[in-house]
Amino acid sequence: MHFTLLATYNVTVMFILIGVGCLSYRLGMINNGGAKQLTNILLNIVTPCIIISSFQIDYEKSLAFKLAIAVIVAIVMHLTGIIIAKFAFRHLPYSSQCIYRYSSFLPNCGYLTLPLAFSLLGNTGVIYVSVFIATTSFFTWTYGLRLFSGENVSVPLSKAFLNPGVISVAIAIPVFLFSIKFPSVILDPMKSLASLNTPVAMIITGVYIAQTDLITSIKNKFIYLVVAIRQFIVPAIVGAIMLLILYILGSQAMDSTLFLASMLASAAPAATSTSLFAAKCNADVVLASKTVAITTLLYIATISIMVYLSTLVLGM
Numbered sequence: 445m446h447f448t449l450l451a452t453y454n455v456t457v458m459f460i461l462i463g464v465g466c467l468s469y470r471l472g473m474i475n476n477g478g479a480k481q482l483t484n485i486l487l488n489i490v491t492p493c494i495i496i497s498s499f500q501i502d503y504e505k506s507l508a509f510k511l512a513i514a515v516i517v518a519i520v521m522h523l524t525g526i527i528i529a530k531f532a533f534r535h536l537p538y539s540s541q542c543i544y545r546y547s548s549f550l551p552n553c554g555y556l557t558l559p560l561a562f563s564l565l566g567n568t569g570v571i572y573v574s575v576f577i578a579t580t581s582f583f584t585w586t587y588g589l590r591l592f593s594g595e596n597v598s599v600p601l602s603k604a605f606l607n608p609g610v611i612s613v614a615i616a617i618p619v620f621l622f623s624i625k626f627p628s629v630i631l632d633p634m635k636s637l638a639s640l641n642t643p644v645a646m647i648i649t650g651v652y653i654a655q656t657d658l659i660t661s662i663k664n665k666f667i668y669l670v671v672a673i674r675q676f677i678v679p680a681i682v683g684a685i686m687l688l689i690l691y692i693l694g695s696q697a698m699d700s701t702l703f704l705a706s707m708l709a710s711a712a713p714a715a716t717s718t719s720l721f722a723a724k725c726n727a728d729v730v731l732a733s734k735t736v737a738i739t740t741l742l743y744i745a746t747i748s749i750m751v752y753l754s755t756l757v758l759g760m
């Protein structure tokens with residue numbers, strides 16, 4: 445119950461901050477260009493600071509093993525979404541099919557999941573979610589870009605590794621393995637920048653939602669299918685796999701923190717890169733924005749229930 449109440453509190457804070465973003469856009473205090481600039485700061489500066497600073501802990505063999513388990517769970521999560529979405533939307537025109545498929549398999553682990561993981565689970569939760577961010581970045585620039593560009597188009601593998609999510613984890617892992625500690629003059633600014641994640645991310649989300657016609661969006665039945673896959677079916681499968689790992693390998697491989705962090709990431713809404721890739725590849729940007737907006741709102745509205753069910757399953 446403690447986790448559920450804490451999640452509800454954080455969700456309430458997020459809704460208020462999203463409202464600030466919406467109002468700021470309506471009052472002309474920020475426009476689309478400003479939101480894109482904030483997004484660049486969030487992705488390229490704030491998120492790496494969160495990830496790297498969270499790994500400023502002493503090396504533990506048990507945590508390293510659980511990180512390896514997290515990698516496996518994250519890969520399974522993406523592959524599950526890819527397979528289900530490919531069959532669910534196969535009859536639609538490719539111009540809309542690519543958007544629904546991309547939205548169904550690729551979660552927004554950064555904007556919403558990181559602040560929730562930190563509030564509920566502390567630095568260890570952020571460490572596990574970081575694995576999902578890196579995995580998501582890999583799939584974004586491989587299968588995701590290929591999906592929007594055309595499934596027969598080859599994608600340079602360098603893009604899968606040379607992005608903020610993967611690079612941040614690549615720096616953070618050695619820092620953890622060798623227990624490297626940054627001096628305060630470096631760590632304190634990183635933590636200050638990391639603290640910007642929740643307000644900046646929610647304001648950006650509010651700006652994009654303010655530009656979306658929610659009335660027409662809620663009438664689109666395919667968006668609800670995306671929600672069902674992204675926020676219910678995939679998390680249920682991932683949860684079942686984690687319980688199987690717990691049953692076979694015990695708590696040394698799967699504990700409550702890893703379970704909850706994985707569920708938060710698995711149930712995350714459609715990635716904001718859906719809209720960015722739609723614009724880049726001349727797909728339906730309006731449809732992409734509607735899908736992101738609806739899945740984001742429903743994630744915030746339902747994540748407390750997900751946390752509650754997870755704690756029930758774990759007997760917490």
